[in-house]
Amino acid sequence: MNGFSALAEDDSRLARLFVIIGVGGLVAAVAAAVLGIAIVLTVSNSMDRSLEVTADAVTAADETVALAADTIGIVSESFDTLVPSAAVAATAFDDAATVIGDTTTVVTVDVPDALDAVLDAMPAIESAAAVTDGALRVLSFVGVDYDPEIPFEDAVAELETAIAPLPDQLRAQAAPLDALAGDFEDFGAATAEISGDLVALQLQLDEAEGLLDSYASTAEEATTVVADIRSDLGWQRWLMVVVVLLVAIGFAAIQVVPLSLAERLRSGGRVP
Numbered sequence: 001m002n003g004f005s006a007l008a009e010d011d012s013r014l015a016r017l018f019v020i021i022g023v024g025g026l027v028a029a030v031a032a033a034v035l036g037i038a039i040v041l042t043v044s045n046s047m048d049r050s051l052e053v054t055a056d057a058v059t060a061a062d063e064t065v066a067l068a069a070d071t072i073g074i075v076s077e078s079f080d081t082l083v084p085s086a087a088v089a090a091t092a093f094d095d096a097a098t099v100i101g102d103t104t105t106v107v108t109v110d111v112p113d114a115l116d117a118v119l120d121a122m123p124a125i126e127s128a129a130a131v132t133d134g135a136l137r138v139l140s141f142v143g144v145d146y147d148p149e150i151p152f153e154d155a156v157a158e159l160e161t162a163i164a165p166l167p168d169q170l171r172a173q174a175a176p177l178d179a180l181a182g183d184f185e186d187f188g189a190a191t192a193e194i195s196g197d198l199v200a201l202q203l204q205l206d207e208a209e210g211l212l213d214s215y216a217s218t219a220e221e222a223t224t225v226v227a228d229i230r231s232d233l234g235w236q237r238w239l240m241v242v243v244v245l246l247v248a249i250g251f252a253a254i255q256v257v258p259l260s261l262a263e264r265l266r267s268g269g270r271v272p
Contacts, residue, residue, distance in 0.1 A: 012265070014262075014265055015261075015262040015263075015265035016262070017262075018258040018259065018261045018262035018265070019258070019259065019262040021255070021258040022255040022256075022257075022258040022259035022262065023255075023259075025251065025252065025254065025255035025258070026252050026255050028251070029248045029249070029251040029252035029255070030248070030252070032244075032247075032248050032251070033244055033245055033247075033248030033249075036244035036247075036248065037241050037244055037245070040237060040240040040241055040244060041237065041241070044233060044236075044237035044240075047233060048230060048233055051226055051229055051230045051233070052230070054226055055223060055226045055227065055230070058219055058222045058223050058226060059223060061219050062216060062219035062220060062223060065212050065215045065216045065219055066216050068212055069209055069212035069213055069216055072205055072208055072209045072212065073209055075205060076202060076205045076206060076209055079198060079201070079202040079205065080202075082198060083195065083198045083199055083202055086191060086194055086195035086198055087192075087195045089191045089195075090188050090189075090191035090192035090194075090195050091188075092188075093184050093185070093187040093188030093191055094184075094185070094188040094192075096184045096188075097181045097182075097184035097185040097187075097188060100177060100180055100181040100184060101178075101181045103177065104173075104174060104177035104178060104181060107170055107173060107177065108170055108171050108173055108174035108177065109171075109174075111167075111170055112166070112167035112168075112170045112171050113167075115163055115166050115167045115170075116167050118163060119160065119163060119164060119167070122156065122159075122160040122163075125156055126153060126156045126157055126160065129153045129155070129156040130153040
């Protein structure tokens with residue numbers, strides 16, 4: 001009798017142990033399900049917020065890059081007009097310097113030399129004019145109408161007096177004209193240098209515009225990728241929740257074994 005009592009007591013203790021194991025397993029399954037779902041939702045929400053911030057940053061960068069690209073494009077287009085204009089200006093200054101140099105030669109060398117030749121011939125011309133004037137006055141007595149207000153000889157003398165200072169005056173303009181030609185040459189050289197700098201700057205602007213366009217394309221692709229990741233994260237979140245629930249339910253279902261064993265022990269049955 002005592003043996004049956006001890007055996008019954010052992011079965012009772014074993015049944016309580018199975019109950020504890022089963023109930024503990026159910027509690028653990030519920031707790032694991034709650035904690036697992038909380039962790040999945042927390043992590044996914046954090047990732048979603050991070051992706052949202054990333055998307056906003058990428059969008060802002062895309063807009064900034066697009067604005068910079070548009071600005072550089074406008075400046076580059078203005079250079080399309082400015083660079084040829086600078087080149088034309090440089091050529092014009094060089095041409096002007098050449099024309100002024102040629103003009104200087106004519107005005108300060110050729111013309112004064114020609115005037116000197118005329119002045120050298122003036123005494124002979126004046127003598128011929130005196131002879132002509134005397135002959136015409138003689139002929140006036142035989143019917144030739146000749147009575148000028150200024151005699152031919154005096155007119156030639158006045159012309160010589162008027163021409164005499166011109167060669168020196170024209171030669172005196174050589175220095176100012178040479179300086180002017182030099183200034184135009186300097187302007188032409190400076191303008192040509194500026195034109196070269198503008199060409200180099202335009203090339204740099206074109207490169208920068210291409211680089212910014214590349215950045216804009218990359219930023220646009222990054223925006224699309226972030227949007228796709230956020231979209232995938234939405235269904236992946238609930239997939240992980242379902243997985244956690246399935247695992248918890250499976251673990252809880254296993255607890256049927258110890259609870260069933262405990263029930264059989266309490267009812268007096270034997271554990272197989």
